[in-house]
Amino acid sequence: MLTETLEPDDLDLVAALQLAPRVSLQVLATTLGISTGTVSRRLTRLRERHALRVVGQIPWWVDGATPHHVWISTAPGRARDVATAVADLPEAQFVASTTGRADVYCILHPRRREDAAELLATTLPSIAGIVTTHSELGLHRYVSGSTWRLHRLTPEQERTLTAHRHGAPPESPVPMDDDERAVAAVLHRNGRASAAEIAREAGKSASTAYRTTQSVLDRGLVQPRVEIEPALLGYPLEAVVSLATSPASMRGIATALADHESARYVTTVAGTSSVIHHGLFHHEDDLATFLSDDLGRHPGITAFEVSTVLSVLTRYWSPRQ
Template identity: 40%
Template sequence: MQTLDDADLDLVAALQLTPRAPLNAVAEVLGTSASTAGRRIQRLQDSRLLRFISTVHWSLILTANPYVVWIKCEPGMTSSVAAAIQQVPEAQSILITSGDADIHCTIYPLAGTDLRRLLTRTLPAIPGIASIESHLVLRTARQAVAWHLDRLTDEQTAALRGHVDADPSSPPETVGPLGEAEFNALRLLFDDGRITAAQAARELDVSRSTAYRLIQSVLEAGAARPRVEIEPAVLGFPLTALITLDVQPQHIPAVLAALGAHPSGRFTVMTAGPASITHHAVFRDEDHLSRFVTEDIGELPGINGLNMSTALAVLRRQWIDRDNDVLLGDRVHAVLPPRP
């Protein structure tokens, strides 16, 4: 795997905070030139390590809340089962895991999904699956778009804040319906979070000013949140832990808020299942994870117990398949619904 130097990591950290910021503004904050920053970005993109995408508000693509799904496989069948799940459009992420289950995936009910059939017939019918547990997401405290490297100084962060489109940790509860033109702009942002007004104008066959207005409308509504897609392992966080916690009901809001604000978190939700809360998090090493469990989780109120698995392989995140865990492949499924 290609190693990122400090300048690469600083650049990624800045772009995680401000994915659409002009390169000259980012370069000035980092003390480099726009041309150098551009070359570094291009190298990471050419190496399939980095991509600019957008997270689309759930209300625009889903017919129901997601499910977290744990799958146990018959001996020797894990790889073939995981490959079969990759053919399922609703599987937003797929991890091969240690622990009680062999595979963990998140299922997002897209437009046209027969959710009951998917969970009770389609997935269980995959050869090699021994059992499935599916837990409905009730409330979300954190999504992967909010995870970022903590490398910038306070002064650098403040200088970049003016280029932030929206706080990735605070998406709106709902987004109003989009018109056809706005939805077409959303499609472009979904695949390229840094698309310019000039590029969008060519794709949409509209004027540059109209394209700019459409992009800003989509961003300001919270319909799309631009982000840097890059595997945490590339950034020095190779250990992904999937932690489920049994929490006393009256303490769920406090624990959910605390874990949702923790810098380790990439997906923190309240679920309907044996566990009250699911927390996906990334760590530098085993000691980093152990300290998180004993110190950070250990001081939280109302926790009766926890279960923990770790990712052995990453096959998909954000509907983007991975090669060798870290190389970004294709989105093989149509995620956005047909044009209105």
């Protein structure tokens, strides 16, 4: 497990990027009160030494595909091998070895709804070392990694950076045309790609790349987000909490948990659980307080199971180890 924490100046830079992932170096420098050269050097160091990436998150409902949350039990001693094999699947959005409910927890996102049956019933169980799997269908996401952030900046700094954010994601499926898909694919890999870089990689004219990039960002079809290991930010403890709730309280609980400071990912699901809360914590006492006090405030929660993350192999399709 990572124990190193970034220096305060680097934490400030990450916090600024979380608010405005595509903002220019000049705006970052002015907002943080440092030179553009210093910003550039720190950003390069964060990329090279700590694997910081800005990626483009594409809301899963834009094209109508649906993620599946899967807990995997493995044969003794095979958890790492299984996690590695799952991470190699093109559908693997998030993969981690865990302790608690299962040995491996993952989010699998088939490209098309009709591909889910083959993925869950044939491809996944055929991986050597898997004993059992349990999957739950994602229904509605209330918060994701694109919104979780550090709270280090002044209100004035936050206002400056927030002005450079792009549009909120659409609430319902929105079909993308070929140009939009090509641009989204580039932004998915590099959320800070310039229009010139996008034009070159997508094989589009400069004007088409610029116009389409602005369109997909302003309409929220791509959500730029910072990816870096939470332990480096002072959150070495990561847990996935599966909640069973009464039917009437499911949405209210998910909405309330989405506002919790630990919430990195909150979604309702169809399965034995009702709500999944993927949270980041400073230490075990924080998790204990969350489980006993914060969850205890909701009488609609009837049971919960906790999977503590041991190591992450993939975050939002990005290899982490």
